[in-house]
Amino acid sequence: MTVLQSIIDGVREDLEGRRLTVDEREIIELASAATPALDAFASLGGREAGEDRDQSVHIISEVKRKSPSKGALAEIPEPAALASMYEAGGASVISVLTEERRFGGSLADLDAVRAAVSVPVLRKDFMVEPYQFFEARAHGADLVLLIVAALDDAKLAEFLALTHQLGMNALVETHTPEEIQRAAAVGAKIIGVNTRNLKTLDVDITTFGALKDLIPSDRVIVAESGVQELADVQLYGSQGADAILVGEALVKSGDPAATVRAYREAATAARAGK
Numbered sequence: 001m002t003v004l005q006s007i008i009d010g011v012r013e014d015l016e017g018r019r020l021t022v023d024e025r026e027i028i029e030l031a032s033a034a035t036p037a038l039d040a041f042a043s044l045g046g047r048e049a050g051e052d053r054d055q056s057v058h059i060i061s062e063v064k065r066k067s068p069s070k071g072a073l074a075e076i077p078e079p080a081a082l083a084s085m086y087e088a089g090g091a092s093v094i095s096v097l098t099e100e101r102r103f104g105g106s107l108a109d110l111d112a113v114r115a116a117v118s119v120p121v122l123r124k125d126f127m128v129e130p131y132q133f134f135e136a137r138a139h140g141a142d143l144v145l146l147i148v149a150a151l152d153d154a155k156l157a158e159f160l161a162l163t164h165q166l167g168m169n170a171l172v173e174t175h176t177p178e179e180i181q182r183a184a185a186v187g188a189k190i191i192g193v194n195t196r197n198l199k200t201l202d203v204d205i206t207t208f209g210a211l212k213d214l215i216p217s218d219r220v221i222v223a224e225s226g227v228q229e230l231a232d233v234q235l236y237g238s239q240g241a242d243a244i245l246v247g248e249a250l251v252k253s254g255d256p257a258a259t260v261r262a263y264r265e266a267a268t269a270a271r272a273g274k
């Protein structure tokens with residue numbers, strides 16, 4: 001069994017226990033009154049086709065306690081405090097892992113972060129059932145993650161439509177040319193290339209440069225994973241990332257605000273060729 005499949009099996013089991021805690025009709029009402037999706041899209045530099053792109057490279061800063069590839073990464077007693085530091089450093093989006101078994105995250109972490117920051121918040125989880133999207137909205141997420149490798153075309157289309165219906169946007173994550181083609185075909189506005197291979201868990205940051213040009217230029221392009229140092233964000237920036245998702249390097253940083261700021265400035269300068 002692949003790592004991805006074993007994570008998804010755990011997610012489904014955990015979901016059974018909390019399925020009845022959110023009234024879906026209430027969430028539909030809540031979502032109809034909100035317009036966070038456009039804000040979240042714009043804050044990542046997204047533009048309608050034909051308009052100029054925002055030239056700055058945005059940092060999506062992740063609250064990540066542990067991971068299947070690295071085990072424990074950092075004690076995070078107050079995710080809200082960490083998220084506030086990210087925001088102070090200029091993070092455009094805060095990503096919060098809510099998967100419990102392998103990443104040590106929770107919906108409580110999402111609640112705490114949501115209450116602490118005003119920038120958009122991404123619920124980072126393995127989305128396999130419609131209920132999770134209602135749940136994400138109920139807990140204040142502006143964005144959710146859709147992993148193309150975990151979904152067939154029908155589910156991808158259904159979940160993207162549901163995401164938009166609930167007033168959210170989706171970071172649609174890919175690893176291969178075929179997955180990028182599927183993400184683009186379904187109308188994903190924000191497409192990420194995750195440089196972590198989900199079968200081996202190895203990271204190869206050159207994957208982003210190899211695949212990035214396959215993403216249509218009117219989509220927001222996100223480089224995900226593998227940042228360890230400034231040179232890595234400079235590489236992603238120079239290769240045209242609109243946004244970069246960073247987890248481990250930020251939770252291990254002694255000064256998360258300064259690190260986010262440095263990453264943002266370095267990636268933006270690299271993108272501009274400075």
Ligand SMILES: O=C(O)c1ccccc1NCC(=O)[C@H](O)[C@H](O)COP(=O)(O)O
Nearest residue numbers: 067068069224225226227245246247248
């Ligand atoms: O991080 C893992 O080990 C992992 C394993 C299996 C599936 C997903 C995994 N990570 C999720 C992510 O996409 C990362 O948390 C995110 O891109 C940040 O990565 P990093 O900066 O390398 O911590």
